[in-house]
Amino acid sequence: xxxxxxxxxxxxxxxxxxxxxxxxxxxxxxxxxxxxxxxxxxxxxxxxxxxxxxxxxxxxxxxxxxxxxxxxxxxxxxxxxxxxxxxxxxxxxxxxxxxxxxxxxxxxxxxxxxxxxxxxxxxxxxxxxxxxxxxxxxxxxxxxxxxxxxxxxxxxxxxxxxxxxxxxxxxxxxxxxxxxxxxxxxxxxxxxxxxxxxxxxxxxxxxxxxxxxxxxxxxxxxxxxxxxx
Amino acid sequence: xxxxxxxxxxxxxxxxxxxxxxxxxxxxxxxxxxxxxxxxxxxxxxxxxxxxxxxxxxxxxxxxxxxxxxxxxxxxxxxxxxxxxxxxxxxxxxxxxxxxxxxxxxxxxxxxxxxxxxxxxxxxxxxxxxxxxxxxxxxxxxxxxxxxxxxxxxxxxxxxxxxxxxxxxxxxxxxxxxxxxxxxxxxxxxxxxxxxxxxxxxxxxxxxxxxxxxxxxxxxxxxxxxxxx
Numbered sequence: 001x002x003x004x005x006x007x008x009x010x011x012x013x014x015x016x017x018x019x020x021x022x023x024x025x026x027x028x029x030x031x032x033x034x035x036x037x038x039x040x041x042x043x044x045x046x047x048x049x050x051x052x053x054x055x056x057x058x059x060x061x062x063x064x065x066x067x068x069x070x071x072x073x074x075x076x077x078x079x080x081x082x083x084x085x086x087x088x089x090x091x092x093x094x095x096x097x098x099x100x101x102x103x104x105x106x107x108x109x110x111x112x113x114x115x116x117x118x119x120x121x122x123x124x125x126x127x128x129x130x131x132x133x134x135x136x137x138x139x140x141x142x143x144x145x146x147x148x149x150x151x152x153x154x155x156x157x158x159x160x161x162x163x164x165x166x167x168x169x170x171x172x173x174x175x176x177x178x179x180x181x182x183x184x185x186x187x188x189x190x191x192x193x194x195x196x197x198x199x200x201x202x203x204x205x206x207x208x209x210x211x212x213x214x215x216x217x218x219x220x221x222x223x224x225x226x227x228x229x
Numbered sequence: 230x231x232x233x234x235x236x237x238x239x240x241x242x243x244x245x246x247x248x249x250x251x252x253x254x255x256x257x258x259x260x261x262x263x264x265x266x267x268x269x270x271x272x273x274x275x276x277x278x279x280x281x282x283x284x285x286x287x288x289x290x291x292x293x294x295x296x297x298x299x300x301x302x303x304x305x306x307x308x309x310x311x312x313x314x315x316x317x318x319x320x321x322x323x324x325x326x327x328x329x330x331x332x333x334x335x336x337x338x339x340x341x342x343x344x345x346x347x348x349x350x351x352x353x354x355x356x357x358x359x360x361x362x363x364x365x366x367x368x369x370x371x372x373x374x375x376x377x378x379x380x381x382x383x384x385x386x387x388x389x390x391x392x393x394x395x396x397x398x399x400x401x402x403x404x405x406x407x408x409x410x411x412x413x414x415x416x417x418x419x420x421x422x423x424x425x426x427x428x429x430x431x432x433x434x435x436x437x438x439x440x441x442x443x444x445x446x447x448x449x450x451x452x453x454x455x456x457x458x
Contacts, residue, residue, distance in 0.1 A: 020434035021262050023394045031260070031394055033250050035292040035387065062453055063264040065389065067403060069440040071452035083458055094372045101371065125455075136446050140403045142330065143323045147403045149375070150382035150423065157383030158264065158390070160294065165252045165260050174296060174369045174376045185458055194379065205249035211298040217365050223300035224291055226354075229312055229414060 036207060038160055041169025042117040044200030049123050053166060060162045064155035067147040068136025073155050073194075074128040076185050086184045087126075087176070087196065088118050094175045117171045121198030126181060127152060132190030152194045159197075169202030265436060267389055270398025271346040273429030278352050282395060289391045293384035296376040297365025302384050302423075303357040305414050315413045316355075316405070316425065317347050323404045346400045350427030355410060356381060361419030381423040388426075398431030 023031075058075070066072060078084055118124070129149040141147040156172065163170045178193035211217045252260075287304070295301060307313055347353070358378040370376040385401065392399045407422035440446045 020266055020436075021259070022396070023259065023263065027256065027259050027263075028394050030250070030252065030256050031263075031391065032289060032292075034252065034256075034260075035289060035391075037249055038292075038294065040294060058453060058455065060261060060264060062448070063261075063267075064386065065267065065269060065401070069438055069446040069448065071449060073452050075455040077455050077457045079457055098368075098371050102366070130451075133451070135449055135451070136440075137331070139327075139440070139446070142327050142404070143406050144403045144422075146378070149379070150385075153379035153382035154386030154389075156379075157293065157386040160383075161387070161390070162260065162264075165257050167251070172294070172296075174373045175371070177372050187456075193373075207249075209298055211365075211368070217298040217368070219291070219298065220300060220364055222359075222362070222364070223302050224287060226287065226304040226306050227416075228306045228308055 034161055034165055037205065038164045039169065039202075039206055040210065041171045041198075041200075041202045042210065043203040044117055044120040044122070044169060044198065045203055046120050046122060047201060049168065049200065053168075054123060057159065057162055057166070057168075061155055061159045064151075064158045066136070066151035066155070067141050068139030070133055070136030070139075070141075070148060070151060072130045072133050072135070072148045073152045074130050074187070074191055076126040076128070076187060078124045078126060078185070083184060084118070084124065087124070087181065090176050090180050090184065091118060091173065094177055098175060117198035117200075118173065121171070121200045123197075123199040125197040125199065126185055126187075126193060127156065127195045127197060128182070128187060128191035129194050130188075130191055132188070149192065149194055156195055156197075163199060167201065168199055171198040172196075173198060263390055263394055266434065267393045268398065268431075268435055269439065270400045270427075270429075270431045271439065272432040273346055273349040273351070273398060273427065274432055275349050275351060276430060278397065278429065282397075283352060286388065286391055286395070286397075290384055290388045293380075293387045295365070295380035295384070296370050297368030299362055299365030299368075299370075299377060299380060301359045301362050301364070301377045302381045303359050303416070303420055305355040305357070305416060307353045307355060307414065312413060313347070313353065316353070316410065319405050319409050319413065320347055320402065323406055327404060346427035346429075347402065350400070350429045352426075352428040354426040354428065355414055355416075355422060356385065356424045356426060357411070357416060357420035358423050359417075359420055361417070378421065378423055385424055385426075392428060396430065397428055400427040401425075402427060 078087060129152040131148060160170050173196040176196055181193045182191060307316060358381040360377060389399050402425040405425055410422045410425060411420060
């Protein structure tokens with residue numbers, strides 16, 4: 001590293017004067033390990049996460065890119081048992097519907113996947129995209145309005161890595177009716193659900209995706225092919 | 230680090246036997262620096278990127294999460310001058326339209342931003358989402374079909390960090406008509422443009438976003454607030 005701040009002076013970096021860091025091969029190798037060990041975690045221990053660590057995660061997420069610097073992500077932390085129960089119900093309805101759409105053997109595999117994590121995860125965050133934000137003045141999203149929700153999705157991928165780097169597991173639940181979640185949490189009408197996150201200390205660590213381990217879906221090469229034109 | 234592979238044995242990790250890594254505070258601090266110094270880069274040197282490094286970046290991107298392990302990202306590398314010129318034209322048309330929609334002072338600021346990078350960037354990748362993929366068997370996207378394109382957006386955020394960790398700059402161009410780009414590059418009808426990427430060695434490094442530096446849009450606190458329910 002050409003520049004390496006002390007443990008707490010990260011926030012005092014002067015924007016104008018700081019020298020850009022050079023990330024060395026040790027860091028690059030560890031970043032690769034982080035990518036390999038990030039998992040969609042579904043099994044959590046029930047002990048709470050330190051509030052300072054949660055705040056730190058959110059601060060890191062704030063450094064994510066967004067179209068026109070619009071930062072359209074909005075957070076609802078779901079704590080009360082009644083609301084958590086409603087989210088659980090929403091999941092169960094969508095899950096049952098999804099099961100009905102799959103053939104029997106696939107449905108059995110699916111049922112085994114324990115997709116929820118909703119019962120145990122100490123921290124549950126509904127993350128929305130504010131389609132009505134004026135921040136960013138519309139830059140970069142006139143011909144591609146979907147850039148706003150893509151910015152939220154990108155931020156979530158970064159949050160995932162940050163969580164894993166602290167030993168925390170994160171699961172992204174998408175087997176939900178997003179309109180119903182927005183209604184349950186009574187958010188402004190311009191907010192659209194992007195993710196419902198379960199975060200906590202994982203019961204176990206794995207290098208292979210759960211969906212591979214349970215023979216749902218292996219990684220394929222289609223997504224690695226590059227067409228040159 | 231509890232486990233640290235040698236420089237080239239990362240790919241030979243046994244999925245079943247490897248011990249999970251513990252990321253220490255040195256790595257966590259450097260990851261935070263990486264987030265801080267990642268930028269949407271628009272000014273590139275014209276020298277090419279080593280092909281091995283490009284392949285390595287794509288390999289790292291493959292480790293990104295995706296709904297149901299669907300890996301819906303698809304890549305077109307745009308090399309021929311004729312096609313690059315068509316993309317440039319597409320950008321100019323959309324850019325002119327965007328300028329017309331802003332008031333005069335904002336339009337001047339906008340024009341100064343040098344949004345393109347399209348002339349100089351040695352590596353240009355159009356990244357699509359394959360809405361027709363069977364991979365993942367539809368898991369996790371029945372009630373939220375947008376999860377497929379969110380997976381591509383998340384992968385792009387991870388690619389951004391990987392590129393920066395190698396000193397490479399990346400710019401995400403969204404001032405484009407996405408349907409026109411798909412037509413120009415003659416991709417299958419199920420492919421939808423998510424990003425047009427300009428990648429290369431940056432002319433300069435900055436800690437503050439270009440849009441802040443040019444007084445387009447500062448970061449705001451709305452996106453950091455958490456509603457607790």
